[in-house]
Amino acid sequence: MSEQIKHECGIALIRLLKPLEYYQIKYGTWRYGLHKLYLLMEKQHNRGQDGAGLTTIKFDLAPGKKYIDRERSNSSSPIKDIFDVVNRGINKYSSKPELMNDPAFAKENIPFAGELFLGHLRYGTFGNNSIDYVHPVMRDNNWKSRTLVLAGNFNMTNVDELFQRLVDLGQHPRDYSDTVTVLEKIGHFLDEENQQLFRQYKNEGNSNMEISRLIAENINIAKILQAATKDFDGGYAMAGLIGHGDAFVVRDPWGIRPAFYYADDEIAVVASERPVIQTVLNVKSEQVKEIKPGYALIIKRNGDISEAEVRIPQTRKSCSFERIYFSRGTDADIYQERKKLGELLTPAILEAINYDHESTVFSYIPNTAETAFLGMVKGVEDYIRNEKKRKIIAKRANLTEKDIDEIISTRLRTEKIAVKDVKLRTFISQDKGRDDLVGHVYDITYGTIRPNTDNLVVIDDSIVRGTTLRESILRILDRLNPASIIVVSSSPQIRYPDCYGIDMAKLSDFVAFRAAIALLKETGQESIINTVYKKCKEQQNLPKEQIINYVKEIYSPFTYEQISDKIAQLLTPKDVKAKVKIVYQSIENLHKACPNDLGDWYFTGDYPTPGGNRVVNNSFINFIEGRDQRAY
Template identity: 70%
Template sequence: MSDQIKHECGIALIRLLKPLSYYKEKYGTWRYGLNKLYLLMEKQHNRGQDGAGMVCVKDHLSPGSTYINRYRSIAQNPILDVFDKVNKPLKKGMRKGIDVENCDWAYQHYPFAGELYLGHLRYGTFGKNSIDFVHPVMRQNNWKSRNLVLAGNFNLTNTDELFEVLIELGQHPKAYTDTVTALEKVGHFLDEENQLLFRKYKNEGYKNSEISPLIEENLDIQNILERATKDWDGGYAMAGLLGHGDAFVVRDPWGIRPAHYYYDDEIVVVASERPVIQTVMNVGWDQVHEIEPGEALIVKKKGNVSRQMIRVPHKRSSCSFERIYFSRGSDRSIYKERKELGRLLSPAILKSIDYDFKNSVFSYIPNTSETAFYGMIEGIREYLTDWKIERLKEGNGSMTDDDIKQIISLEPRVEKIAIKDVKLRTFIADDASRDDLVAHVYDVTYGVIKNGTDTLVIIDDSIVRGTTLKNSILKILDRLHPKKIVVVSSAPQIRYPDCYGIDMARLDKFIAFNAVIELLKDHGKEGVIDEIYKKCKEQENLPKEEMVNYVRDIYRLFTLEQISEKIAEILKPDDCEAEVEIVYQSVENLHKACPNDTGDWYFTGNYPTPGGNRVVNSSFINYVEGKNERAY
């Protein structure tokens, strides 16, 4: 993706099912779990650049010892910063002659030598880039079974409602964020479950010192999660640890946010993405499973692993943007889907170049659109194969060898045109300085485009704001002096804000929205904006379940092609000599390519939860009123 957007966060959980001495004997180090966590996080670094953190829970320390240790970082390379810290023992352990690989010694003196790990990679969507907003977050208590650690890939759209519930319960939350709200909501029912079991065992005559182990063994995690998540509206994959050693990962009932797991008799592993687990654990595709929508994976202190349904599953609306861009393309299914997205675009591209293969060059904007590019070329070659057959049939045996050779040798001209400078990382720039930086992120290959003759077709996975296209890519492509530049998006037009984990909450940041506003002005229909604004204001104070997405009406006045033409007009730099055309994927083709991941609210406005309609409603009101605010 050439545009900068903040993407999904990533989670990584590891539960070792054997003593550290087992891994020392089999794998040569007690750091087996720690090393696996590092690889899981590093392989998911695409999912977090604002910060990283991890926590370790030890299961066999005597009272008076710290059994939960956490370290978080917002350094420029937060993963390395975290693991540079956690791989070091306490200072008192660095005495001469100490065997730091001794498991018993390491368990006592390394804060992060333990059985249970939770790691998190943060892309901020709520709150500033402060260490306070980096996961894992903790709720501490002197009773081990009341300690709670959470880390997640999520956004809740109804934080205000949940916040009020906490206040009604008598709490005084320390911050107004969905993270704190989720932590306190789960924590409240964890406390209740502890109290219930305490009274039960007390009435049965157990001593206080005998009750804690019984509570730890019999905590009903399924019940806690059922009650805590009852009124959550949003997308979430939430991982949690309890101080005594239980662990869980819960997924929203719409399946919006992804989560996968693997386990054997040595280890339980959970991560946001399937291929990450495949690579780190060296296991097959069919050995890594998806946590189903509305389901929780629960790992008890004794190592028992179970899957429990905690929310009634709704119609599956897993995020299609995960397939198009966010997740690693090395996943078997995602790779095929991205190729299919490119292949399905080939008829529109052929029409755009007027079927002129001799004077057309095909390329892609690195790096995530490369797979769609392969599919696009496959689709074009399929057309060429049929074309060659027809030409040869028309010849009816009368063609010369040169004629036949000319037909057979015709192939799409494929070149690597755009080159991304990996040392210039746009995500580290703030908005004020980004425009200056972005112009230098890409470079081009000179000498392969025929001046004033060739059409250059270049595919991107999606076009969100169009900022990089206008300020950088189109300008540098124009230096090659093509006759025409066709920019192809493997995703449909992004028209509506996200509210389930991606930082895309403002309508005026979308080039498609800005284009349709310009079209309304061009056609003297600005009154439509006022009409929709009035409808949005009228339902502003309704329950979210009664709200309607009236913003969809603003797009119905114009065709996909009309909006695409206006987008090209807006994005074409003033000094660009080449003609510019933009070709978008259709929603219908998106569903063909990604049939199992139907979450398409970015493109259609069909939000899977009521909170989505409230967010798009608020976002439009903010736009009209000129408020530079988040819509949730």
């Protein structure tokens, strides 16, 4: 993606299923779990830019010993920071290697030497980026079975409702955010489960010490999650640790946010992305399982691992943007899907260049569009091969050696046109010289285009705001003097805000929305804007289940191509000489390429949860009323 779009968080959970001594003997270090956690977090660094944290729970320590360690950072290098803290505790004993490498001593004396680990990479879509908002967050208690640690990849559309329900329970939440609200909601039902079991075991005549053990053994995590999540409206993959040693990861019933796990007799691992687990543990793709939508993976203190349904699974609406851009492209399925997205664009691309592939150079916007580019190349090469076949058949009676040479010498022309200067991007600030710096984030390879003759086709994963295209890419590509520039988006037009964890929350940010508004004004249909505003306002106080997405009416008067052409007009700087055209992926082809991930609300406005309709309408109201803020 040519634009920087921050997105959802990443989780990493590890449960060591053997004593620390086992890993010291087999792998030469009791730090096996910490090493794996570090790798899981580093390989998901793409998922969090605002902070990182980890929590460790030690089993079987005597009362008075610290059994939970937590470290968080919101610096520019948060993973390094938190593991520097971990290593300082270990290196304190570097002069005494016999102690530093003794698992029993480490567990008693060294922070983070435990059996249960939870790591998190945060991108903050709600609240601010203070350290208080960095996960894991914790609800502490002297009873281990009431202590809750939580980290997640989630965003709730109905924080107001959830907050009010906590207030109605008699609580006084310390903050108004989805993180605190979710923590307290789960914590409330964790307390209720503890209290119910306490009364049961007390009535049976057990001592308080014995009751603590019985609660830890029999606490029903699935029951707690069923009660806590019943009114959640959002996308979520939440990981939790209970102080006595139980752990869970629960996923929303639509499967909006991803979660995968692997388990053997040594270790259980959960992460937001499948290839991360494959790489870190060196296991095959089929050994890594997806946590099913609406289910919780539950890892008990005794090592038992199970999946339990906690919400009725709904029509699967896992996020297609995960597939297009955000997830690591090393996943076997995602890699093929991204190639297919590029391949399926071939007919529209050929039409845009009037089928003149011999006078066209094909390229991509680095770095993430490279896989879609490979698919586009395959599609055009297939077309060229069929054209060669057609010409040979048409001339077969009079085919000369010269004809054969001319036909088979036709090749697809591909070049690496744009070069991204990553170091320059990190230097860019918000000062007055920003625009000039942005204009130089990309450079070009000179001499690759025949001036005023060749078309230039460049593919990108998606076009969201279009800022980098307008301020940088189109101007730079125009320096090569192509006859035309065709920018291809492997995703469809982004028309509607996200409310489930990706930083695309304001309608005014989307160039497709700006294009539709401009077309309404140009064609004398401005009354539609006012009508939609009135309908949105009339729904503001309705229950979210009754709200309709009226923003769809902004787009309905125009064809897909009309909006694409208007986008091209809006994004083409006045000093660009080449003719600019923008080609978008179709919704139909998106679903062909990603058949198992049908969450397409960014493109269609079809939100999987009722809270989504409220968010999009509120976003439109904010736009009309001039409020530059998120709608949730």
